[in-house]
Amino acid sequence: MPNAVEPPSASPTRLEEAYALLADASGAPWRPLAGGTDLMVQMTGGIGEPPERVLDIWAVNELRGIGVDADAIVIGALTTYTELRRSPVVAEFVPALVEAAATIGAAQIQNRGTLGGNVVNASPAGDTLPVLLALGAEMVLGSAHGERTVHADDFWPSYRTTARRDDELLVRVRIPLALGRQVRFRKIGTRRAQAISKVVMAIAWHSSADDGPWADVRLALGSVAATTVRARTTEAAIEGKRPTRQTADAAVEALTAELEPIDDVRSTADYRRLVAGRVLHRLIRDEGGW
Ligand SMILES: Cc1cc2nc3c(=O)[nH]c(=O)nc-3n(C[C@H](O)[C@H](O)[C@H](O)COP(=O)(O)OP(=O)(O)OC[C@H]3O[C@@H](n4cnc5c(N)ncnc54)[C@H](O)[C@@H]3O)c2cc1C
CATH class of the missing domain: 3.30.43 (Uridine Diphospho-n-acetylenolpyruvylglucosamine Reductase; domain 2)
Structure with missing residues (x-):
């Protein structure tokens, strides 16, 4: 009931x-x-x-706002998807987050839904989570005892749980700025709007030239496990390589072996594994221009 x-x-x-x-x-x-x-x-x-x-924290304006400090872009937890989409700062430094925000729900949800809500709700299908994980974002939690920072790698320890304590709020998200870093976002759903992801992926890397070798590769996926996960074996298969067909083939082989998705109402495990591989292959191909 x-x-x-x-x-x-x-x-x-x-x-x-x-x-x-x-x-x-x-x-x-x-x-x-x-x-x-x-x-x-x-x-x-x-x-x-x-x-x-x-x-109800909606009126706590200290939780709003988007800015840049010495080494990070800082986004208040109450920042809505519409605000993310309209922010020139986010568009310049983290365009993948703008792309992710644009795929969430439709206009009504984007006007009301917040980045902090997506992060703390901790759905394995949360669309901003792979972007934050790929970028090594930091979650700043606050309470009467002060603030502490938890790295995205440690923020979602298991299904729908977070590192947040009951007496804490997520105050802001810090995304470290890094020269020469690239990040891409891809979401597969049933439709273009109002679709929960079947697979959602973000990959970040550093490269000194357009088709140069990729370094510091971080590949994060949602909807393929109990939490948003990094595909570390696949990262290792790409690390130090140029975006060639051989790299893409090796990455897909690694990802297919590494992912252990589940069957559920939205998709089958086989479909998720297959489509994750295809999406990654195409993404590397697009970057390599072949
Ligand atoms: C029709 C529809 C379509 C949707 N489509 C998508 C989609 O495509 N992709 C997607 O990822 N999600 C989607 N969602 C889910 C939802 O819109 C997002 O997860 C959104 O970001 C949640 O933010 P909120 O501010 O509404 O969170 P709330 O509902 O207010 O809160 C969510 C959870 O986070 C906690 N919380 C929120 N803010 C804080 C904070 N600052 N500190 C501590 N705890 C906090 C709350 O206690 C609660 O547990 C959809 C939802 C609907 C209804």
Whole structure:
């Protein structure tokens, strides 16, 4: 039965106030509500544990904004997909994130859904997660005790869990700036809009010339495992190689052996493995221009 009873809620306007509420251990834990495009669906649909207390953070403007500091692009957790798509800073430094944002839901979801919500919701099909993982993003968590930073490699330890504690908010995401870094994003779904990924992929690398060897390769995939994952064997197959047909063939062989996707309502494991390989092959071919 869908949950018909509304849980108690609070709507702080300042971060400090939100932290104080989260730190109050006298009652049930608060569940943050950002855009609500995941949480409201879960609550009204009776999916998962219903929240006992809801902390509506939408009015906490300290969680908004996109900027650049000394060595990273910094994106507030409440930044919506529409804001990501319209940001000249994101377009310049992380165009793959603009591409990912553009594939999420449709306009209504993009106006309300936030980057922080996608990150903390921790769906293995979350479309921004592979981009953040490929780019080695850092998640800044805040609480009444201060802030701490968790690397994307450690943020999603298992199915739908995160490194976040109950008394913390995701405050911002830091994406390190790196000269000469390239990143590409690909999503396979049933349609162009309102489609949950069957496979979603992002790959980042450094190269000093257009068809030069790829270094520091990070290949991240979603919808192929319990969490967003890096395909490390495949990364190793590409590392130090130029984007040739031989490299693409070797990468596909490695990826097909490395991935262990599941069958579910959206796709079969075989399809996911096959399409992930094809997409990677084509991506390398496009970069190599052959
Ligand atoms: C029709 C539809 C289409 C969709 N299409 C896509 C799609 O194509 N790709 C995709 O990836 N997703 C899709 N989604 C899912 C959803 O829109 C995204 O995951 C979105 O980014 C969630 O953000 P939100 O702000 O709405 O999160 P909310 O629903 O408010 O929160 C999600 C979770 O994150 C937690 N949370 C949120 N912000 C914070 C914070 N700052 N600190 C701590 N915890 C926090 C909440 O407690 C909750 O557990 C779709 C959803 C719908 C309804």
